[in-house]
Amino acid sequence: MRNFYKRLNIKRTLTDGQALGAARECPNKALRDDADFVFSSKTRKAAYDNLNDTLVTIGRLRPSLGLSHTDKWSGEIAAEYTDPSYQDKPLLPDLMNRLDRASKKKAAREKEEAQKKGWIWWPIIIFGLFGYFIYVDSQSSSSSSYQPKDTFAQKHQAHSFPYNGKVVNLTRRDAVAPFQIKTQAGQDYVIKLKTLSERDAVIVYVHGGRTVNVDVPMGRYKLYYASGDTWYGNTHLFGPDTAYSKSDSQFNFQLQGNQYMGYTVSLYRVSNGNMNTRSIPRESF
Structure with missing residues (x-):
């Protein structure tokens, strides 16, 4: 290193x-x-x-x-x-002093947080059932939405993003057609190729600011992608901050003569670009 x-x-x-x-x-x-x-x-x-x-x-x-x-x-x-x-x-005594100071600061923060939590009960006691109904209503109204970022990060552990260019082929067909993906720095990307019947066919993991060249099975696909900067695994992707998008184009990877035809996709704005994308809800990804 x-x-x-x-x-x-x-x-x-x-x-x-x-x-x-x-x-x-x-x-x-x-x-x-x-x-x-x-x-x-x-x-x-x-x-x-x-x-x-x-x-x-x-x-x-x-x-x-x-x-x-x-x-x-x-x-x-x-x-x-x-x-x-x-x-x-004499570095060791200095390190011990720094550890001691850090320990005291942590204890002070925990004490302050405990005191703040103690004050939360006062309005509930004062307002009685009225406060209880407000609490229940706020809980039920947010239960269907995704967890706030701070709450989510406390409950889920971040992981290392998969290696750049990792491909998951879900079709059981040979990957023979070229597919180049260019991304912008600042976020990592999960690209999905779906069949026209909305079934996942290929998943590609791309690091932000990198270009990958992979092979995919022949077929006609729709392109979806998710992006973010903190990876929480394949279930939660990039957590509450995940941005989900879909291309309006269809991609036909095919054999013409003796040559496999593929595509190059740039997931950022380019002059004279011919691919339009739009945001989609999490459930559509």
Whole structure:
């Protein structure tokens, strides 16, 4: 793993937009592409920052404790994250103090939240049955809708998005026709090809800002796609923030002569584009 902040010579405290801008100005193409892929997604950047911060701390702690390199801390990671300048610094007491402060802040937050929850009961007691009926009515009116984002995130765990270009063929037919998909950075995508009878035929997972080239079975399909930045699995997709869309076009993957004919789809606005899309409800996806 590489420390993008170190290699790009930028501060860890930069905003997401500033870090992405610095990555895109890097003259090294390989480093630029890799850093752009991580920094262009809030989910990927948050996961990277969490691991990167941990490795930075370990790289400072090891020399401060006089630990030498071992087979468990060697190679690229050791070279990238070991910080010899901390060899004579008493880092362990500082870490203990930081943990203690974090623990106290957490306890204070929990106490404050408990106090706030305690106050909620007062209007219910004062208004009696009237308050009860309001509560029941508000619960029943929202039961059919999707959960609010904060509530949903508390009940469901985010997962790593499937690898870029993963294809699920549900037709049991050979995938032979070319299908190129181009996406815009900032969100990941789940693309569905459905038969004209609305049966799922092919599912493709595409990372934001990437282009994939896959093969699909011959046939006439409708195209649907969902997008978002936090993946909760195939059941909930990107949670309450999932955007669902459908193309108005039909796609006929076929054999002409001795050549399989396919399509290139760009899931963002392009000049002289010939594919119209529209938003659809979650149930239609």
